[in-house]
Amino acid sequence: MTKPARVIYWFRTDLRLHDSPALKRALDLRPASLFPVWCWDPNYVYKHRVGVNRFNFLIQSMNDLSKNLTSLNPSTKLLVVRGEPTELLPELFKRWNITHLVFESDPSAYGRRRDSKVEALAKQVGVQVVKVQGHHLYDPVEVVKKNGGKPVLTMSTLQKVIRELGEIPRPLEPPENLPPPKLDPSSSSEGLEQILGELSESLEGLPHYQGKGAWIPPPELDLNSSELGGPRQKETDCYTSLSGQDRDFSVPTLESLGMDPSQANTPIQGGETQALSRLERIIKDVSYVSKFAKPKTTPGKSSEEASTTLTSPYIKFGCLSVRRFWWEVEDCKKKFKGKPNEITQTPENLNGQLLFRDMYACAEYAVGDVFGQVRGNKICRFMDWYLPNHYDDQGQKIEPRPPGDEVSESRLKAFREGRTGFPWIDCLMRQLVKEGWIHHLGRHSVAAFLTRGQCWISWERGAEIFDEYLIDWDPCSNPGNWMWLSCSAFFSQYFRLYGLSSFPSKYEGTADLVRKHCPELKKMPDKYIFEPFKAPIEVQRKAGCIVGKDYPSPMLDEKEAKEECMRRCKAAFSKGLYGDNELVLKGKAEAILRKEHGIPDPRGGGEGKGNKKGKITDWAKSNAVQPKPEQGKRSNAPGTKRSKGEEQEEGEEQEEGEEAKPSAKRSRNKK
DNA sequence: GCCGGTGTTGAAATG
DNA sequence: TCATTTCAACACCGG
Missing domain, CATH: 1.25.40.80 (Serine Threonine Protein Phosphatase 5, Tetratricopeptide repeat)
Structure with missing residues (x-):
């Protein structure tokens, strides 16, 4: 009686066939035609920082999915259409005579916005929308509702809430077969090629999807352009046609994104x-x-x-x-x-x-x-970070962000490039760029270092770097963890800090990881591997690595910076401002907080206590600009001055004995 | 409102 | 060498 269903299954957060509750719902409709669609969304290509490794993983995953689809039915595959889903899908509804749109809910903010738009458009033309939670163990909508609309901030709260939600459903098996994406199910055309040809033809004449350049923004609006430090080396050509250059709905390539495949150095393979x-x-x-x-x-x-x-x-x-x-x-x-x-x-x-x-x-x-930012974020404590996001009077984020103070900018750059002079931090950041992954505790180390530990730079900036390089970047976990580590939310014990040498020393393999990613330090003995600037000069010579020449001097004094950061944490905590406070929204919170603990603003403008500007600027000049040899003399960099050792010349008698001292010294730190 | 227990992943001292 | 305790600059939760 009812006409057979013609379903678009829209893949986004679910590049798999096993245990896909949404796909099951699509198949339960017993469709005559099933169109497995991926929209190659320019919002991700141009307006989101995504590095080569993540695109590479995505492309591999899409290809694998397509292959798996074809193995269920040789007349189908993943249909990649190039364009913005909110514009493209309504066209597909019409031209393919669609009755249902089915997808897995995407819980991210962008996903929700996009999907509600698409839903409204579908409704207008009588297409039924079926969306199914499948990306998490529990539906965030339900959990939050059960928690009285409040954000879940602790594990114990989550566990309490989910106890009432019942057991997690057992996983589903993958489907055994799939209907083909045929325009006319009664036609006898069976071959994939023929089907694709007909589909491609059906899209002819769509305005602004054809024609070179339609989707290419100017470099200053392309967050991945090399002008903005991104990985795009050439113009993209993935939007020259709706169904791809060969009109076969194939998965785009790194080349078509203007990226160099040889830059995809990660061993992590998608699919x-x-x-x-x-x-x-x-x-x-x-x-x-x-x-x-x-x-x-x-x-x-x-x-x-x-x-x-x-x-x-x-x-x-x-x-x-x-x-x-x-x-x-x-x-x-x-x-x-x-x-x-x-x-x-x-x-x-x-x-x-x-x-x-x-x-x-x-x-x-x-x-x-506002989860990914401080401003307006009600769970995020306000701290007077350097290099925060900037907003105009309407509360719109200003992009690109105006430059911040020179010291912080150069520190951030060194951090991103893995040349802070702290091997543990540097090797992790280099690992991140190369492999697109670092261990969770490594992420803790670098995140604490950049924010509340040493640099006092906004977690928003660190989260952005992770966004660009991490393959597993997630819109919820990433900002969440940055807030955690910076003591902005979820966690508040700011006196618990990760030592740049003590922490990695507790774990196996860390010294080798340094040697792997910082080959300059390959021959540095274990004893100094995390603090090469403490190595006597002859040890450095023997290792073929002079600090300040072959490997950067530390860009700050770990202990001094830590103490200053803790003072600032204390001030921020005692003030108790959160991102949704009036003062924060009006941009006045920073000045108030700084006045209260006597930090000049902007940094370097005057004499902040403990703010050794001269030294730091020296570092910025000598390290960030030219890797000045500078032998001996300053090989121990700012920061290593020992309280009792006074300034001895060369490492000369920085003898072994000193190794024992720091710990003895540290223990004195109580009154 | 007070109190004590707890909080995924600190460091140093102690046994 | 390893597990446990202490220190301790916090905040939330439940009784």
Whole structure:
């Protein structure tokens, strides 16, 4: 009686066939034609910082998905259409005679905005929209509702709320077959090529999708352009035609994005196939799964031999279902033969990690669009960071951001490029750029260093760098973790800090990670590997690495900077301002806070206490600009002056003995 | 409103 | 060598 369904299944956060509740709903409609669509959205190509490694992972995942679709039915594949979904989908509805649009809900702020627009447009033309939660263990909408609309800020709150939501559904099997994307299901055309040809033809004449250049913004508006420090080296040509250059709806390439594939240096390979084989490998190790304790896993490994599961990129793109992971872990633990008390508990265990991801999604959902920034963000404590976002009178973010003070800008640049002079930080940042991944505790180290630990630079800037380079970047977890580490939200014990040498020293493999990513330090002995500036000059010579020449001098004094940052944390905490406070919205909070603890504004303008401007500027000049040899003399950089050693010349007698001293000294720090 | 327990992942001292 | 305690500059939650 009712006419058969013609369904667009819109892939976005769910590049998989297994355990896809949304895809199941699409197939439950028993469609005569199913169009598996991906919209190659220019908002992601131009208006979002995305590096080569993440695009590479996405492209691989799309290709893998397409292959898997074809293996279910040789007459189908992923149909990549180039354009903005809000403009494109309504056209597809008409030209393909669509009855239903089905997709997995995307809980991010941009996703929600885009989807509600698309939903409204679909409604106008009588297309039914079916959206299904599948990206998280629990639906953030429901969790927040159960929590009285309040953002979920602690694990215990989340656990309490979800106890009432019942069990996580068991994962679904992948479908066994799929209807083809045929324009006319009764026609006898079966070949994929023929079907694609007809589809492509059906899109002829659409205004502004054809024609070179339609989608290419000027470089100053393209966040990935090389002009703005991004990876795009040439003009894109992925928008010259709606269905791709060969009119076959193929997945775009890095080249078509104007990016150099040889820059995709990561060993992390995308796709559902990879994800499932990785999961299988993990689950085989019952002891590893059962005894997993995140804080005990080492950050000192490259992604190929990570101490954690490295499933985050796959979960982020939906190559791996989070519910499948959850249940495989649960089932695996039942096979554990050891003592029951060896099985780790939430939150440190594997499933706890997944719950954290849910927690951040719930926080993001309740806070809304401003989750990734300080201004207007009600859960985010206001601190008078350097290099914050800037806003105009209407509260619109000013892009590009006006330059900040010189010292902070040069520190941020050194941080991004991995030449702060602190090997632990530098190796992690270089690993990030190269591999698109660092261990969670490595992220903690660099995030604390940039913000409340040493540099006092806004977490917004750090989050942006991660956004560009991390393959597993997630709109909820990333800002959430930056707020956590900067003591802006979720966490507040600012006196707990990560030492730049003490922290990595606790873990296995960290020194080798430094040597791997900072080859200048290859021959530096373990004793000085995290603090080469403390090595006596002859040790440096022997290692073939003179600090200040072959490897940068430290850009600040760890201890001094830490003490200053703690004073500022204390001031900010006592003031108790949050992002939604009137003073913050009006841009007055910073001046008030600075006045209160006597920090000149802008930095360097005057004599702040403990603000050794001269030294820092020296560093900025000598390090950021030219890697001046400067042997001996200043090889121990600002920062290493020991309280008792006075300024001895060369490292000369910076003898061994001193190694013991710092700790003795540190312990004196109480009254 | 007070109190004590707790909070995924600090560092140093202690046993 | 390792696990536990202490220190301690916080804030939230529940009783």
